[in-house]
Structure formats: C-alpha cells, structure tokens
Amino acid sequence: MGVVSRSVGNAFRNKVRSGAVVVILAVAIGLALAMLVANQAVGAKVDSLKASVGNNLTVNPAGSRGGLGGGNPLTAADATKAAAVAHVTSVNGTLSVRLANSAATSTTTATPGAGQGADRGGPGGGFGSSGTTSLKSAVDPGVLGQRNNSNSGATGGSTGGSTTTRPAFTIPIQATGVSTSTTATGAAIKVTSGAQLTDFAANSTQALVGTTLATKNSLKVGSTFTVQSRTMTVTGIFDAGDAFDNNGIYLPLAATQTLTSQAGQLSSLNVVVDNIENVSATQAALTASLGATNVDVTAGSSGLQSAISSLGSVQSISLIAFIASLVTAGLIVLLIMIMVVRERRREIGVLKAIGAANRTIGVQFVLEAMVLVVMGTVVGAVVAAFSSNPIVSALVAGNTGSTAAAAGPVQGAGGGGGFGGGFGGGGFTRTRGAFSGASQLIGTISTSVGWQTLVLGAVGILVIAAIGALIPSLLTAKVRPIEVLRGE
Numbered sequence: 001m002g003v004v005s006r007s008v009g010n011a012f013r014n015k016v017r018s019g020a021v022v023v024i025l026a027v028a029i030g031l032a033l034a035m036l037v038a039n040q041a042v043g044a045k046v047d048s049l050k051a052s053v054g055n056n057l058t059v060n061p062a063g064s065r066g067g068l069g070g071g072n073p074l075t076a077a078d079a080t081k082a083a084a085v086a087h088v089t090s091v092n093g094t095l096s097v098r099l100a101n102s103a104a105t106s107t108t109t110a111t112p113g114a115g116q117g118a119d120r121g122g123p124g125g126g127f128g129s130s131g132t133t134s135l136k137s138a139v140d141p142g143v144l145g146q147r148n149n150s151n152s153g154a155t156g157g158s159t160g161g162s163t164t165t166r167p168a169f170t171i172p173i174q175a176t177g178v179s180t181s182t183t184a185t186g187a188a189i190k191v192t193s194g195a196q197l198t199d200f201a202a203n204s205t206q207a208l209v210g211t212t213l214a215t216k217n218s219l220k221v222g223s224t225f226t227v228q229s230r231t232m233t234v235t236g237i238f239d240a241g242d243a244f245d246n247n248g249i250y251l252p253l254a255a256t257q258t259l260t261s262q263a264g265q266l267s268s269l270n271v272v273v274d275n276i277e278n279v280s281a282t283q284a285a286l287t288a289s290l291g292a293t294n295v296d297v298t299a300g301s302s303g304l305q306s307a308i309s310s311l312g313s314v315q316s317i318s319l320i321a322f323i324a325s326l327v328t329a330g331l332i333v334l335l336i337m338i339m340v341v342r343e344r345r346r347e348i349g350v351l352k353a354i355g356a357a358n359r360t361i362g363v364q365f366v367l368e369a370m371v372l373v374v375m376g377t378v379v380g381a382v383v384a385a386f387s388s389n390p391i392v393s394a395l396v397a398g399n400t401g402s403t404a405a406a407a408g409p410v411q412g413a414g415g416g417g418g419f420g421g422g423f424g425g426g427g428f429t430r431t432r433g434a435f436s437g438a439s440q441l442i443g444t445i446s447t448s449v450g451w452q453t454l455v456l457g458a459v460g461i462l463v464i465a466a467i468g469a470l471i472p473s474l475l476t477a478k479v480r481p482i483e484v485l486r487g488e
Contacts, residue, residue: 007228018372021336025329030383032325033457037384038392039318042311049307053272055276057283058298059269074266078290082271086284087278095177095256097130099227099249101137130175130260134226137171138216138247173213174248175227177256181208182270189250194221194236202254207232210246211239227251228259259425318481319399326464329376333369334466341365341472362474369469370462377458 059082061071074093078172083091181189181196189196199206207227214237217225223234232251240246244390257263273282279299288298341348351361 004081021372022375022379025373026379026383028325028329028332029373029376029380029457029461030387031380032322032329032461033380033384033453034388034391035318035325036076036320036457037388037453038395039315039322042314042318042396046308046311046315049311055273055279057271057279057286058450059271059286060267060296060298062292062294062296072294073262074269074295076130076264076266077268078295079269081289082269082286085271085282085289087274087282088271088286089274090272092182092270093177093253094179094259094268094270095253095262095265096267097175097177097256097260097262098172099131099133099135099175100172102132102134102226103136130262131228133173133175133228134215135173135217135249137173138210138212139171139244143173171247174245175251176248177253179253181250190238190240191236194234194325196236197250197252198235200252200254202252202258204252204255205230205232206235206252207461207480208236208238208250209234210248211237212243212246213248228264230255230259270386282471283292305419310396314392317395318392326460329373329461330464330468333373333465334471336372337369337469337472339364362470363399366469369465372485373462373465377461381454 059074059078061074063071076093079091079093082088095471172440178197179200191208192211194208195210197204197206207225209217214220214234219225219234219237221234225234226232227249238246238250240248251259253266257265271282271286273279283297283299287295290297348361354356390414
C-alpha cells in the first residue's frame with residue numbers, strides 16, 4: 001500500500017508538469033479513442049450495407065433503360081413467382097409514373113395552335129404523363145429542357161393572321177408507388193419531418209413529398225394537394241439527396257395503380273436475398289423463373305462496391321491512426337519517465353540503500369505513470385466523444401467524394417420508362433439521389449463512445465503506457481546507491 005500511495009503522491013509532485021503531461025496524453029489518447037470509434041462505426045456501416053443493399057436484386061422489364069428502352073410492364077404474378085424462388089426473403093414492387101401539372105395541361109389542351117397535345121410533347125409538361133396533379137414542378141427545365149421539347153416559348157402556327165404562343169415546357173413530377181416505406185434499394189425512405197406511409201390501400205390518401213417540391217408548393221405535414229381527382233394529404237416530407245429527386249412524391253402502390261388505371265402493373269421489383277453469398281445463384285434463378293426475354297435482373301447497387309471500397313479505406317486509415325496514436329502516447333510516457341528517473345536518481349539511491357528491491361522501485365514508477373495515463377484517458381474520452389463524429393464525417397467525405405461521382409446512376413426503381421402510353425406513358429425515371437452513388441448509399445455514419453470501446457481502448461493505452469514506463473524503470477537496476485550518495 002505504501003508503494004501505491006507514494007506513486008500517487010509522486011505523480012502530483014510537480015503539478016505544472018503533471019498537468020501538461022495529462023493534457024498532452026489526453027490529446028493523443030482522445031485521438032486514439034476517436035479513431036477506434038470511427039473504425040467500429042465504419043465497420044458496422046459496411047455490415048449494414050451488405051445486409052441492406054448487397055443482398056438486393058432489382059428486376060426490371062427487359063430492355064427498359066431510363067425511358068429509352070422497350071419492355072412490357074411487370075405484374076403482380078411476376079412478384080409472386082419471384083417470391084417463390086429459393087433464398088428470396090421478400091419482394092417489393094414499385095410503380096413509377098409521371099404527373100403533369102393540371103393547370104399547364106389544361107392550358108395546352110385549350111390552345112390547339114400550339115400543335116401538340118398533352119400526350120405528345122413539351123407543352124405543359126404533358127409528355128408521356130400518366131395523370132395530373134395540382135402540384136407545380138420545383139425544377140426549371142432551363143434552355144436544354146425547352147430545346148429538347150421543341151418549345152423555347154416559340155410561337156406556333158398562325159390562324160387567320162394570328163399567332164399562337166406555345167406554353168412553356170415544365171418538367172413533370174415523378175410519382176413512385178411503393179408497397180412499403182422503402183426505396184428500391186431496400187433502405188427506408190429518409191423522412192425529415194412527419195411520418196412514413198402507413199395506409200397502403202387502393203383508396204389511401206397518404207403521400208410523401210420531396211423537400212424541394214414541398215418548398216415550391218408551400219406544403220407542410222398535413223397540407224393537401226390533388227392527384228387526378230383525389231385529394232392527398234402530406235404525411236411526411238423526405239430528402240432523397242438532390243433537387244431533382246426531391247421533385248417527386250411517394251404514394252401507396254395500390255393507390256398509384258388505381259389512380260393511373262394500371263391495376264396489377266409494376267415498374268420494378270426489389271428482391272431481398274437471405275444471404276449475400278446466395279445473390280449470384282438467386283439472380284440466375286430469377287432470370288430463369290421470370291424469363292430472360294421478359295426481365296433484366298441486376299444485382300444490388302452499382303455504387304455498393306465503391307461505397308464498400310471507400311469505407312474500407314476509411315477503416316484502414318482509422319486503424320493506422322489508432323495505432324499511431326497509441327505509439328505516440330507510449331513515447332510520451334517513455335520520455336517523461338526517462339526524465340523523471342534522471343531527476344530522482346538520489347531518491348532511487350536512498351531507497352536501494354535502505355533495502356528496496358529493484359522490482360519495488362520499478363513498480364512505483366510504473367504506477368506513477370499509470371496515474372497520469374488514467375487521468376489522460378478520462379479527459380481523452382471526453383475529447384473523443386465530441387470529436388469522433390466530425391472525424392469520421394471528414395474521413396468518409398474525403399474518401400467518397402470521387403467515387404460517388406464515378407459511381408453513376410443505379411438501375412433500380414423506376415426502370416419503368418419507355419412503356420408507352422399504356423403503361424404510364426413513359427416514365428423517364430432518373431434513379432439517382434437516394435438510389436445512387438457511394439456517398440448516397442453511405443449516408444450519415446453516427447458514432448458513439450460506448451463502454452466496450454472505452455475498455456478496449458483503455459486496455460491498449462495502458463499496455464503501451466506500461467511498456468513506456470517500464471523501460472526507464474529498469475534503468476533503476478543500474479543505479480548503485482554508493483555512487484549516487486557519493487555524488488551528493
């Protein structure tokens with residue numbers, strides 16, 4: 001007990017130096033713990049991605065690609081066949097359609113001089129639309145949009161010397177009917193206010209609205225708007241990642257099918273496989289079951305490998321930084337204890353002269369170092385608690401910035417384009433935002449400093465610190481009491 005009490009007392013013999021040592025150790029230990037927390041959080045995210053995205057398959061009509069391909073609509077019978085395939089745990093269908101603004105469409109219909117109807121081209125945003133809505137698009141088509149739809153506000157044909165102005169093209173609003181509150185990748189729709197969809201009946205009036213569309217139309221939770229002749233209520237507002245994808249709405253699948261007269265029809269199927277190891281076999285089985293000429297089955301997300309690769313880099317960086325921080329803490333303890341041993345040679349000589357064993361003196365110095373390390377660990381844990389989230393965010397952002405751009409769009413929900421007027425009339429579905437890229441798949445990684453992390457980190461730190469303190473303490477064995485006392 002005397003050795004312990006002396007060690008604690010000696011640790012605070014020089015309060016200024018001890019305080020400085022504790023602060024320096026706290027920074028090194030805090031960084032080490034923050035990197036350990038980041039490593040664990042990223043590892044958990046990788047496991048989550050593999051479970052929620054890596055084991056997903058997307059089934060689209062054969063030849064359907066972004067509104068430019070062909071193909072026939074999928075049906076409820078196809079979903080039933082897919083569910084019967086081995087290793088398939090769930091099948092969720094979606095129906096993507098385009099809704100034109102009702103006011104713009106009526107204007108187009110009322111001005112035949114424009115030369116184009118609501119079902120044929122840019123005026124009023126009616127191209128390939130499946131229905132109308134009271135909502136106004138939040139995205140401006142700009143010069144390219146007007147040019148591609150042959151409008152640009154130009155004048156149309158003339159009748160009796162009069163000239164008719166074509167209505168400007170407006171981008172239709174993307175509506176996605178879902179059977180559960182999930183996206184095509186199986187991840188939950190990110191609702192920023194309000195609640196998820198809960199009523200999936202054919203007569204449901206619930207809807208989720210994108211942030212930019214809500215802002216454009218001054219909508220909030222509880223507001224109403226119309227789709228066809230049905231009044232819908234905003235149950236929640238979602239954020240899908242960018243302005244284009246937030247210019248859309250999510251509706252219950254059955255309600256979307258009813259409103260657009262597409263009973264039983266689907267744009268795509270999201271199939272969840274029981275294990276990531278069975279994805280390839282299940283992909284082949286689905287293709288055989290549904291017919292290679294009828295469907296295209298794609299595995300997961302094109303951004304998944306980029307996301308996992310990016311997170312793997314973050315894990316490596318955080319692990320290296322954790323080890324480097326531990327070594328730094330050990331070196332700090334080593335240098336401090338070497339200095340302390342040199343300063344207290346006389347005290348060591350006296351202790352040895354009165355019969356103190358080398359082991360006892362060594363233990364005293366190790367315990368003294370441990371007191372400083374424990375204090376540094378306590379302060380470092382507080383530092384890690386506040387710094388771990390910014391650190392992991394910076395690491396992830398730095399490693400996913402380029403890969404997210406290279407990932408490109410994902411073939412997922414909505415491949416419903418190009419089915420012609422009979423099936424939603426087109427559906428230039430742009431599967432981006434929540435459905436794309438490494439950064440969108442990764443999303444936000446939250447960290448927490450749990451007791452398991454503290455224990456693991458503290459054990460590693462104490463071991464390194466003990467080694468750092470033990471080396472100079474072994475130097476005490478070379479101190480001969482007579483030489484020290486003679487020097488005094």
